[in-house]
Amino acid sequence: MRVVLARKRARHPAVAKPPDWSGLMRILERERITLLHVPLPRPAQLVQYCGAWAILLDSQRSRRRDLFYACHELAHLWLHTNERDAFTRDTLDRSTEDEANTLAEQLMGKRDPVVRRFNMERRT
Numbered sequence: 065m066r067v068v069l070a071r072k073r074a075r076h077p078a079v080a081k082p083p084d085w086s087g088l089m090r091i092l093e094r095e096r097i098t099l100l101h102v103p104l105p106r107p108a109q110l111v112q113y114c115g116a117w118a119i120l121l122d123s124q125r126s127r128r129r130d131l132f133y134a135c136h137e138l139a140h141l142w143l144h145t146n147e148r149d150a151f152t153r154d155t156l157d158r159s160t161e162d163e164a165n166t167l168a169e170q171l172m173g174k175r176d177p178v179v180r181r182f183n184m185e186r187r188t
């Protein structure tokens with residue numbers, strides 16, 4: 065995971081510090097990842113179509129956590145894309161989710177209040 069983060073930091077200067085929304089958009093643009101807000105039964109999902117990746121965020125939820133969810137899905141893409149075509153909370157095991165959360169936390173900085181809240185919920 066450290067290797068992945070180091071490689072991505074070299075590619076995206078914005079990864080060097082916790083990205084804000086526009087920083088994340090620049091990373092996604094450079095990686096050719098589409099981000100869409102659509103109604104979903106879960107907070108976020110990573111999907112592949114026609115060889116391109118898209119991060120879907122639930123359009124019915126508060127925008128407040130979008131940055132973390134988008135970083136989490138981006139982490140799946142960076143860490144786990146050789147294994148599956150699509151990632152959802154239903155199909156991934158706990159250790160895969162933990163890896164994505166850990167990388168998302170490293171991207172955003174662990175002090176991010178959204179990350180803290182997410183981790184608290186995750187324990188329940």
Ligand SMILES: [Zn+2]
Pocket residue numbers: 136137140151152153156161164
């Ligand atoms: Zn996940």
